[in-house]
Amino acid sequence: MTARKPPEQALANAHGRARQALEQALAAAELSGRPVPCRGAEAPAWTADDAETLEVAALYCTDCPALEECRSYAVAAGEDGGAWGAMTPAQIRRARRRAQEQKTRRADRAA
């Protein structure tokens, strides 16, 4: 019988896969010439110190060809250093908490 991974460990494993998927999506975007908003002239907005600027940066993420992969990575990694995947740090923390709760519930049901 295989021991179950605790939710935190499962998310850590998901982090590596999500990071790889994000890197692939960003490479595909670069090859196709599609712009990635956080890599343009306004890049500092994605790591700004003030919440208002981060909210605006997160809105610009909606045009990104790597949006879904970036969002998955940010939640799996628990990124809180700026805007990722159209989310502010507070939104990422909430999404991560929800993901951990869902994994815990699934593990409880399967036990």
Ligand code: SF4
């Ligand atoms: S979705 Fe991610 S990669 Fe795309 S602009 Fe936003 S932070 Fe950058």
